[in-house]
Amino acid sequence: MKKLLEIKIKNCDTLKLIKRDKSKFYYAKFYVGKGRRKDGYLFLSLKTSNKTNAIKKAKEVWFDFISKNKLTKKNDDSSVAVYVKKVAPELTFDYFFNKCHIDSLEQESSGGLFKGTSHSRKFKYDNCIKHFIGQKSVKDIDTNDLDKIRKSLLNKNLELKTIKGYFTLVKHTLNKALELNAIDKILRMPIIKLGKRNPYQPYSKEEVNQITEELRRISKTDKSYGHYNEVADIVNFLYFVPLRPGKEFLSLQHKDVKLIDSVHGKILIIDPPHRKVAQNTQPIPSHPIARDIYLNRICKRYPNETGKEYLFFNKDPKRRTLQKKIYKIFRKVTKSLGIYEVAGSKRNRPLYSIRTANFIETYAKSGNAELLARIGNTSINMLDRSYLQKFSSSKLVEVYQKLYSVK
Numbered sequence: 001m002k003k004l005l006e007i008k009i010k011n012c013d014t015l016k017l018i019k020r021d022k023s024k025f026y027y028a029k030f031y032v033g034k035g036r037r038k039d040g041y042l043f044l045s046l047k048t049s050n051k052t053n054a055i056k057k058a059k060e061v062w063f064d065f066i067s068k069n070k071l072t073k074k075n076d077d078s079s080v081a082v083y084v085k086k087v088a089p090e091l092t093f094d095y096f097f098n099k100c101h102i103d104s105l106e107q108e109s110s111g112g113l114f115k116g117t118s119h120s121r122k123f124k125y126d127n128c129i130k131h132f133i134g135q136k137s138v139k140d141i142d143t144n145d146l147d148k149i150r151k152s153l154l155n156k157n158l159e160l161k162t163i164k165g166y167f168t169l170v171k172h173t174l175n176k177a178l179e180l181n182a183i184d185k186i187l188r189m190p191i192i193k194l195g196k197r198n199p200y201q202p203y204s205k206e207e208v209n210q211i212t213e214e215l216r217r218i219s220k221t222d223k224s225y226g227h228y229n230e231v232a233d234i235v236n237f238l239y240f241v242p243l244r245p246g247k248e249f250l251s252l253q254h255k256d257v258k259l260i261d262s263v264h265g266k267i268l269i270i271d272p273p274h275r276k277v278a279q280n281t282q283p284i285p286s287h288p289i290a291r292d293i294y295l296n297r298i299c300k301r302y303p304n305e306t307g308k309e310y311l312f313f314n315k316d317p318k319r320r321t322l323q324k325k326i327y328k329i330f331r332k333v334t335k336s337l338g339i340y341e342v343a344g345s346k347r348n349r350p351l352y353s354i355r356t357a358n359f360i361e362t363y364a365k366s367g368n369a370e371l372l373a374r375i376g377n378t379s380i381n382m383l384d385r386s387y388l389q390k391f392s393s394s395k396l397v398e399v400y401q402k403l404y405s406v407k
Helices: 051-068 093-109 117-133 143-155 160-179 205-221 228-240 288-301 319-337 352-366 369-376 393-404
Strands: 003-008 016-020 026-031 041-045 071-073 083-085 257-262 265-270
Touching: 016 051, 026 051, 093 117, 093 160, 117 143, 117 160, 143 160, 205 228, 205 319, 205 352, 228 288, 228 319, 228 352, 265 288, 352 369
Parallel strands: none
Antiparallel strands: 003 016, 016 026, 026 041, 071 083, 257 265
16 A cells, blocks of 8 residues: 555654555554564554544554553654663563672682683673663563674674573573573573684784884874873783783783793793683793883883782773773774775774784794693684693793794
């Protein structure tokens, strides 16, 4: 049927009055969300041919539906108005996750879980799951919600095992809801299939130098950008130390590093307090240049007085916000240099690409993937983590020789 008339009713969000041919009646049309209708719109006959009465009835139908379903407007753009159901706090996914989190902390403290498990679960929740279903009732979570989480995780370029870990967390939380009689059954978790992975494209050594030089140039030309100089040290440090560019390096304090003597001189050993793979925590014998950055730049900027001084941006307590700030600066500068995007594609090279560069550069010199994987805390499939042991001081010297071609 063709529309003869379509009137937008003021102050009623997406509500419209529709008149079609071959029908003497007016219809009401308004958005209720794709979880309720395939296209998201509810279409109802008003059983009247009088326009004035139709507008009145349309408003009544619209308001009655909103009230009965306890819906509230989510944003003010009437063209994309979305309604979300009001949920009692004790029925939200967030509520049951927090109960699980408390259980995890207790099990961890008693030795029932690996140290860092609760932190890892909290990170997964905050990083993705919370955004999609945190404030949703556990009774209303459906396969569409899980599919949104699946697609989001696939776009993050994560490994299959990591993605499954996110859904293990979802299932674990829903189990808690089932245990407390909030739901009758648990949804089946989606099947995860990975296509061809697109690893982070690395920066070359020349590009890393270009980035750090530009950061230092900006810091010198404008005092308000003085902190760019410290970001340059971060980029250099990450290029020579296989840490992930987030909590792994931002949590480093002086107490987490030490200098050991060897026939090669002083070797800087880094023992990060936070690593992504908790079962594979391995001290890192770092590159000589990383040692020089620590001694000549970091220690002069933040002297080791108590051991608890952070190596980077010591006076900033909001480490998560700081991480975003550093990412933003890196993105801004690399874009200005025209090297942020991978040539010939739509892919970008964030700060994480510096870690990739570190692996490629170090492997090219050592050819030893196993040692590199161990100190890099990575999850190469061929590496059996179950048999990993921490290196002794003498072994760390040997690893240093092999990785950095020192004789």
